[in-house]
Amino acid sequence: MPQIVPGQFPGARPRRMRRDEFSRRLMRETVLTVDDLIQPLFVIEGQGRREAVESMPGVERLTIDELLREGEELARLGVPAVALFPVTAPEAKSLDGAAAYAPDGLAQRAVRALKDAFPQLGVITDVALDPYTSHGQDGIVDADGYVLNDETVAVLVRQALSHAEAGADVVAPSDMMDGRIGALREALESNDFIHTRILAYSAKYASSYYGPFRDAVGSAGALGKGNKYSYQMDPANSDEALREVALDLDEGADMVMIKPGMPYLDIVRRVKEQFAVPTFVYQVSGEYAMQMAAIRNGWLSEAVIAESLLCIKRAGADGILTYFARRVATALRA
Ligand SMILES: NCc1[nH]cc(CCC(=O)O)c1CC(=O)O
Numbered sequence: 001m002p003q004i005v006p007g008q009f010p011g012a013r014p015r016r017m018r019r020d021e022f023s024r025r026l027m028r029e030t031v032l033t034v035d036d037l038i039q040p041l042f043v044i045e046g047q048g049r050r051e052a053v054e055s056m057p058g059v060e061r062l063t064i065d066e067l068l069r070e071g072e073e074l075a076r077l078g079v080p081a082v083a084l085f086p087v088t089a090p091e092a093k094s095l096d097g098a099a100a101y102a103p104d105g106l107a108q109r110a111v112r113a114l115k116d117a118f119p120q121l122g123v124i125t126d127v128a129l130d131p132y133t134s135h136g137q138d139g140i141v142d143a144d145g146y147v148l149n150d151e152t153v154a155v156l157v158r159q160a161l162s163h164a165e166a167g168a169d170v171v172a173p174s175d176m177m178d179g180r181i182g183a184l185r186e187a188l189e190s191n192d193f194i195h196t197r198i199l200a201y202s203a204k205y206a207s208s209y210y211g212p213f214r215d216a217v218g219s220a221g222a223l224g225k226g227n228k229y230s231y232q233m234d235p236a237n238s239d240e241a242l243r244e245v246a247l248d249l250d251e252g253a254d255m256v257m258i259k260p261g262m263p264y265l266d267i268v269r270r271v272k273e274q275f276a277v278p279t280f281v282y283q284v285s286g287e288y289a290m291q292m293a294a295i296r297n298g299w300l301s302e303a304v305i306a307e308s309l310l311c312i313k314r315a316g317a318d319g320i321l322t323y324f325a326r327r328v329a330t331a332l333r334a
């Protein structure tokens with residue numbers, strides 16, 4: 001079909017297809033649906049309480065009974081899964097993060113309660129030690145504060161097994177230790193948790209967009225001026241992400257994740273093109289905070305929410321962890 005008509009201006013009219021809604025709809029390549037959404041939720045001890053997270057307007061920390069209300073609504077809306085992030089009281093934190101694998105810990109109780117009440121709602125748990133360590137790092141540290149790899153992986157294995165025991169459908173290591181996917185897979189297999197999926201935070205960058213999350217789980221104070229540069233990736237790198245993803249897939253990951261989202265969509269595209277595996281993106285707390293701040297100031301329209309998620313999907317994401325999940329699912333159902 002000749003597109004350019006020689007000697008005529010304009011030579012082609014791509015606007016023809018954009019003229020009417022019917023042809024815009026027919027040529028639309030990407031559609032955001034409820035099936036693409038995962039809702040992260042913060043869990044606290046207690047009963048009948050919701051605490052606002054100041055740097056994340058509209059996001060609350062929930063006691064388990066309130067978590068069940070939220071789970072009911074998300075299940076009703078058809079959101080496929082939630083990702084749980086427990087908040088540990090300062091007195092329960094320790095150097096070795098041992099509270100992470102307590103069989104009756106907050107995370108483990110939250111998983112049990114959700115799976116009992118809403119078996120069809122997928123439950124994803126966070127495998128990492130930062131909510132449980134007194135120094136706010138994702139692992140065990142040596143005398144110089146360096147996060148020890150293999151010692152940390154041993155604890156992550158105990159933590160993941162306690163989540164699987166509680167009924168978690170998916171364990172999601174967000175720590176970036178080397179070799180942890182292989183260790184988790186082997187431990188799950190040899191303990192008969194053959195159905196437990198692993199969502200690997202494979203390319204997790206040392207990002208300043210995590211600030212509001214650290215406020216939400218209370219790891220910001222513990223971490224202080226510390227940073228996570230010795231295990232999370234340098235935002236300058238892209239080839240390194242491909243290597244991390246390749247290793248995690250070899251070690252037995254079912255799904256891989258890139259985090260944060262919007263500033264890292266080139267990574268999402270490279271990963272999806274190279275590996276063609278289930279690829280997830282975390283639209284992180286800072287991305288949420290930025291958009292909410294601008295919307296609340298009247299500087300941006302709330303249409304940016306759906307646009308940002310659509311663009312993440314267009315880049316190659318099969319699913320998105322987003323604090324907007326419930327809001328978007330509600331709008332999509334309307
Ligand atoms: N294991 C820690 C963890 N798990 C998820 C997030 C960030 C999520 C967000 O910002 O929304 C972080 C923060 C960090 O690495 O310091």
Ligand SMILES: [Mg+2]
Binds near residue numbers: 176
């Ligand atoms: Mg790795």
